[in-house]
Amino acid sequence: MANFYTDNPDLKHHLSHPLMQKIVALKERDYTDAEKFDYAPYNFDDAMDNYDRVLEIVGDMCGEIVAPNAEDVDHQGPRVENGGVVYADGTQKNLEACRKAGLMGMSMPRRLGGLNFPITPYIMAADIVSRADTGFENLWGLQDCAETIYEFGSEEQKQKYIPRVCAGETMSMDLTEPDAGSDLQSVMLKATEMPDGTWRLNGVKRFITNGDSDIHLVLARSEEGTRDGRGLSMFIYDKRDGGVTVRRIENKMGIKGSPTCELVYKNAKAELCGSRRLGLIKYVMALMNGARLGIAAQSVGVSELAYREALAYARERKQFGKAIIEFPAVFEMIAVMKARLDASRSLLYETSRYVDLYKAYEDIAKERPLTLEEKKECKLYSKLADACTPLAKGLGSEYCNQNAYDCIQVHGGSGFMKEYACERIYRDARITSIYEGTTQLQVVAAIRHVTTGTINTLIESYREQLSQGPALSAELENVSKRLETMTEKAMARIAAVAATKDQPYIDFMARRLVEMAGNIVMSYLLLLDAQRNASFTNSAIVYNNMANALVSQHCEFIDSFDKESIELYKA
Amino acid sequence: MSLNIIVLAKQVPDTRNVGKDAMKEDGTINRAVLPAIFNPEDLNALEQALRLKDAHPGSTVTMLTMGLPRASEIIREAIYRGADRGVVLTDRALGGADTLATSYSLSQAIRKMEGYDIILGGRQAIDGDTAQVGPQIAEKLGVPQVTYAEEILGIADGYVTVKRRLENGVETVKAPLPCLVTVGGSADECRPRNAQRICKFKYAASPTERTALDPEAQKRADERCPEAIVEWSAAFVEADPEQIGFPGSPTKVKNVENVVFTAKESRRLDNDDAQIEELVKELIANHTIG
DSSP, X not given: OOOTTTTOHHHHHHHTOTTHHHHHHHHTGGGGGGGTOTTSOSSHHHHHHHXXXXXXXXXXXXXXXXXXXXXXXXXXXXXXXXXXXXXXXXXXXXXXXHHHHTOSSTTSOGGGTOOOOOHHHHHHHHHHHHHHOHHHHHHHHGGGXXXXXXXXXXXXXXXXXXXXXXXXXXXXXXXXXXXXXXXXGGOOOEEEEOTTSOEEEEEEEEEEETTTOSEEEEEEEOSTTOOSGGGEEEEEEEGGGOOEEEEEEOOOSSOTTSOEEEEEEEEEEEEEESSTTOIIIIIIHHHHHHHHHHHHHHHHHHHHHHHHHHHHHHHHOEETTEEGGGSXXXXXXXHHHHHHHHHHHHHHHHHHHHHHHHHHHHHHTTTSOOOHHHHHHHHHHHHHHHHHHHHHXXXXXXHHHXXXXXXXXXXXXXXXXXXXXXXXXHHHHHGGGTSSSOHHHHHHHHHHHHHTTHHHHHHXXXXXXXXHSSOOOHHHHHHHHHHHHHHHHHHHHHHHHHHTOOHHHHHHHHHHHHHHHHHHHHHHHHHHHHHHOGGGHHHHHHHHHHHHHHHHHHHHHHHHOOGGGHHHHOO | OOOEEEEEEOEEXXXXXXXXXXXXXXXXXXXXXXXXXXXXXXXXXXXXXXXXXXXXXXXXXXXXXXXXXXXHHHHHHHHHHTOOEEEEEOOXXXXXXXXXXXXXXXXXXXXXXXXXXXXXXXXXXXXXXXXXXXXXXXXXXXXXXXXXXXXXXXXXTTEEEEEEEETTEEXXXXXXXXXXXXXXTTSOOOOOOOHHHHHHHTTOOOHHHHHTSOHHHHHHHHHHOTTSEEEEOTTTTTOOGGGSTTTTOOOOOOOOOOOOOOSOSOOOOOSOXXXXXXXXXXXXXXXXXX
């Protein structure tokens, strides 16, 4: 009886973070829903108990249904039939189980049929689902798109679509086109307004995850003659209206159960979502931030799976008369995998908490004006979420790739064979550092927060939390001291690079600066975790060993780098 | 047409993954190491009931179990998955019942209910493996029975159509309602617990459980799901004391033997024809193959 929630006590540690008290009170509006809905919590403990119980369902479903289906889904994959997608048998069963378990629309308000869960437990469910079947996490996680309709759609659209998502209809976000990938300003799909106020969409979209979904969010050019992002608007296409066909699905390296579609729009009827011209610059940016957090969760799930597979094999496999985990070369790999996993998971939930806080305030602002204090907090948390999201996605996805690589390495020759899960993990991991913005684009999104002080705000708050918590053990005290020194070192380089105001040079160094900042943030988070829960002590130390070395390496590179030599790197 | 559906369920020790400490020295089950679970085939039956409810809006699914007061745990489990309510038939006088006394007691409880269209239950419980209780209840109530069901294909015009899984194939039969159907393990697995239902019905408590709750929790149970789990006694279902529990059970356990397998689980053969032929002959002789 595998349960992917209860078998992993780290999850409960993150779910019980002290900030949850505030998050839940805001999300539940001081528990006023309890009078209106018989499944709403009465108070904080009651709400936490609900999250715990529902995550236990998620863990059970993932351990008993989704994970056992994963291999068959990987082999069978989806197919195109009559312009639509037929999922692999296992995928259909997984979706059916999710619907029956009521795990769609988890974060939507109760009045629209949702569970009104904060983002944090929802993201935890994504973490768990991804460990069970990384590709399935995409289909399930696209319920996130409902968030965009909820934030920006009209009341009528919310009433029309969100209950359907909560009842189990799937979603997709149709952004990418053959000539508009990372550069979404070039989107060409044409939207034409009809006299009755509805719109018609014409054109082609490519690489659309779950492109045959029930409800699509579509980025299209509504302003004829424009060429940039300001001519793009967001539309809702309802599959019930017809007009979109799946021309083909891609034959991919990994996440094979998740259909990646090329879509043809022929006079497809659609509704405008929100205001014209804000499609890319406002709504897609919001959508992408949500999606990036989702990929960060997906990455952590992969890291977890890779770590577990490697650990189990290393304990069981015997060579030279003993289990291979007895050898330093192997046990180091395993310890480092766990440290990467723990670091990226800590950052994931740190991010989700900030997202929860600012989104709750934004939602409350729809009901009543926020106080000055609340406005200030909302702005702060929004900024912290903006800073943490690309770090969590960028570094978390790189870590899960490294864990997947090491997982195979621990398996040796067996890892190269199809018989072991690790080769699927390796293929599934690869996309996480590419889609929803490559790691390189996460660096672009994160760098301004690194160079303009948001990171300092975070570090200061971590120092304060550390000083307010219980006294650190001697070994953690050492970590703390070293962390101070390496932070100082890194911050000096970050300030120096930024001070040059030489954009090409800053761009060239950006990845190093972001990596240093990310490593420092995760090191602090693990230290805080270890302060609250001694089981994180090993990871806090192992991770800090790595982070310290990486910061030194990057500092050395920056110090000894001659700006002129950037030319040498140009092909 | 909405249906009144009764699902029979039993809380059983989990005998599926027994270790060597599963039996005590005296040959009785060591319940301390075996968790109490929802009898697996009763979950298959519950899924069939819930599908009938999906197909016939307005239907109700009522669980019925006989056992210790803690059997309310499986009632709550069933409610999380979609059942509406449940009855725990619990009474010291019911203890020690064999299948005859059990089926009598349960049939008395069913008579106490407000009518029914169909009764579903698992084929058998994993602690006794008799498969007798379902059929005996049907006999006592005087309704038709369909055993070994794999899928209920539908209900229309007062008849239920059932696919039965038999040893050498499948058989599709029709029976007039009301009737009793026992469902085997080849039927589809039960759906997972539902998130919304768990948030609401986690407060559901039987009268026995309720007394152990603090006043706040009692208030919530009363507000949200007051009648979800009820307890009935032998007297309440008007059971004849002579026909229940030990007195009503002609089956007496004379002796329990703890069987310990002495043969090793694996044997190593060399790669030569003679040894392989020897093994094949042995497997044919003991009916493992052929």
